[in-house]
């Protein structure tokens with residue numbers, strides 16, 4: 159299968175090259191040339207366990223990787239999850255389930271994609287006989303998940319910049335207490351934006367970028383979207399057959415990567431009734447789905463920090479589908495959006511989407527209420543999903559992070575502090591971080607000294 163850029167000014171690529179490239183050279187995002195139809199495979203998929211299901215799904219896309227190799231890469235990607243179902247579907251009440259996506263090594267759903275991406279990168283290093291240096295800036299979950307996707311993998315090194323003193327103590331420990339030789343947690347003297355700005359300059363230096371074979375960690379990689387389709391499929395297959403046609407997946411949303419994967423799966427012939435985009439107070443997507451207008455906002459830090467976004471970076475893929483795959487129109491939309499900070503859609507798949515917004519005060523109240531009504535503890539991101547459940551549907555709320563990652567918010571809401579053994583273990587391990595200035599020169603010097611050659 160080949161993959162095209164949403165902006166249409168770049169040659170199509172095979173799966174491995176599209177994954178290695180990340181952002182297309184024309185500034186677009188990669189998508190399959192045509193979407194496969196799985197409707198005839200669903201009965202056959204029912205008996206598969208999670209890694210087998212993931213393999214059967216991905217092999218349709220990753221046609222340039224020999225099937226046995228792909229099977230091993232996929233299988234290795236789901237060995238570090240601490241629940242036998244990998245993505246655990248739990249009933250809470252009639253017509254209400256949670257899909258727990260936090261059983262991976264960093265206790266958030268990003269592990270589903272980044273464990274696989276780490277294995278795909280390491281595979282490319284072996285095939286090409288080359289090393290790879292991965293570089294990214296994070297304000298939280300993505301950095302930790304990316305580090306745990308690559309830690310200890312031969313031929314790779316990962317450099318993650320984060321604002322010193324401005325990520326949660328547990329998130330910092332997840333990045334700095336790995337003990338791995340190929341992981342460099344860089345505590346930047348400045349804000350997340352300072353780190354991001356310096357990073358962009360380092361990536362803009364073509365000679366430096368090529369010399370170190372730098373690759374970016376970001377939420378737009380093709381492999382991330384495809385890996386995320388699989389847990390929707392797995393959840394759908396585990397529901398009683400009489401409920402499957404009425405499913406509404408409720409997705410705590412920031413960059414629109416997670417919910418986009420579910421929606422693309424629906425387009426591949428899985429009869430999912432709908433999706434609810436659950437935002438926090440940073441509600442540009444709620445605004446879009448209620449008014450049709452997509453506009454940038456200012457970011458207001460919330461209790462659900464991984465959903466604090468200004469622009470939903472995966473949204474361009476959805477735009478491509480909304481304009482019927484017309485790349486010239488995607489470019490026009492993105493131009494208007496970049497120039498004015500807004501764009502109004504005439505038509506998109508409104509029938510599949512609804513949305514909600516949840517303020518910080520409501521997040522706290524929902525955590526209390528869900529605990530009281532169902533004896534279940536949700537993290538602040540997942541809490542946004544419990545706003546306005548649809549009584550006419552079978553609601554499946556995606557639990558995107560473990561409550562144990564947010565002990566302070568949970569304690570304030572219910573007087574209990576959830577814990578997790580992996581987080582407890584981190585507390586006794588040494589923090590290894592490198593303090594650096596938020597300048598391109600400081601970053602280049604550090605990478606020169608520590609990159610995989």
Ligand SMILES: *Cc1c(COP(=O)(O)O)cnc(C)c1O
Pocket residue numbers: 266267268299300377410411412413414415416417464465539558559
């Ligand atoms: C990243 C993240 C989200 C947002 O996911 P998107 O794919 O950016 O929409 C929600 N919850 C948690 C816990 C996250 O880490």
